[in-house]
Amino acid sequence: DQQVKQNSPSLSVQEGRISILNCDYTNSMFDYFLWYKKYPAEGPTFLISISSIKDKNEDGRFTVFLNKSAKHLSLHIVPSQPGDSAVYFCAASKPRAAGNKLTFGGGTRVLVKP
Amino acid sequence: DSGVTQTPKHLITATGQRVTLRCSPRSGDLSVYWYQQSLDQGLQFLIQYYNGEERAKGNILERFSAQQFPDLHSELNLSSLELGDSALYFCASSSRTDSTDTQYFGPGTRLTVL
Numbered sequence: 239d240q241q242v243k244q245n246s247p248s249l250s251v252q253e254g255r256i257s258i259l260n261c262d263y264t265n266s267m268f269d270y271f272l273w274y275k276k277y278p279a280e281g282p283t284f285l286i287s288i289s290s291i292k293d294k295n296e297d298g299r300f301t302v303f304l305n306k307s308a309k310h311l312s313l314h315i316v317p318s319q320p321g322d323s324a325v326y327f328c329a330a331s332k333p334r335a336a337g338n339k340l341t342f343g344g345g346t347r348v349l350v351k352p
Numbered sequence: 353d354s355g356v357t358q359t360p361k362h363l364i365t366a367t368g369q370r371v372t373l374r375c376s377p378r379s380g381d382l383s384v385y386w387y388q389q390s391l392d393q394g395l396q397f398l399i400q401y402y403n404g405e406e407r408a409k410g411n412i413l414e415r416f417s418a419q420q421f422p423d424l425h426s427e428l429n430l431s432s433l434e435l436g437d438s439a440l441y442f443c444a445s446s447s448r449t450d451s452t453d454t455q456y457f458g459p460g461t462r463l464t465v466l
Contacts, residue, residue, distance in 0.1 A: 269452070270452045272454065272455075274457070279459075279460075279462075280459055280460070281354065281356070281358075281442050281444075281457035281458050281459045281460050282395070282442070282457045283354065283457070284354075284454055284455070284456060284457075287452075287454060289452060327395065329395075331452075333450070338383065338385075338400065338407075338408070338446065338448075338449050338450060338453055338455070339385070339397040339400060339408050339410055340385075340387075340395075340397060340455060341397070342394055342395040342396075343394075344394045345394065
């Protein structure tokens with residue numbers, strides 16, 4: 239049962255343009271969402287997060303939008319840079335669960351072309 | 353650099369063997385998490401420890417066990433290894449254990465079982 243899904247396995251974008259990555263979830267109990275970036279042979283690097291009480295969070299070039307009614311979140315990267323080429327994972331956690339496990343999507347590979 | 357360290361970086365062993373992966377969390381973090389990333393399963397939560405005690409369990413096999421020591425470092429023990437255990441194993445840490453606590457990942461240990 240895949241509770242967090244990233245339906246686009248890959249995305250190609252021109253340098254300077256916007257990258258939009260999408261993520262859908264099925265469990266309405268999730269209350270915290272995160273985006274991680276991963277380069278080959280490295281661990282996931284935290285990018286940005288959003289609590290379910292918000293619908294938008296910005297940090298520099300990264301903005302995450304949350305649509306709770308649609309159970310959908312997206313990550314916008316503006317402007318995209320070649321160094322942004324990586325695999326991006328969305329992840330979710332839920333409250334009152336024993337512990338704080340993250341449930342990850344399958345990832346989206348982003349290629350930013352110079 | 354997330355501040356989470358993992359050793360060894362690579363491990364090659366044979367089926368039936370036992371290995372130990374080590375993780376040191378970020379300074380001050382009390383929670384340690386273990387995740388497995390295999391080609392067909394994506395990033396899967398295995399187990400969480402908080403201040404020395406097991407807090408949450410995911411789909412961790414009975415052949416796998418973990419512990420967190422008084423100095424807060426953690427070890428993941430994998431025994432009776434099978435070919436299918438070949439994967440990247442990531443450790444993450446966070447300061448608390450509630451659902452809005454961001455997890456920071458180490459660089460991972462690549463396990464190859466031959």
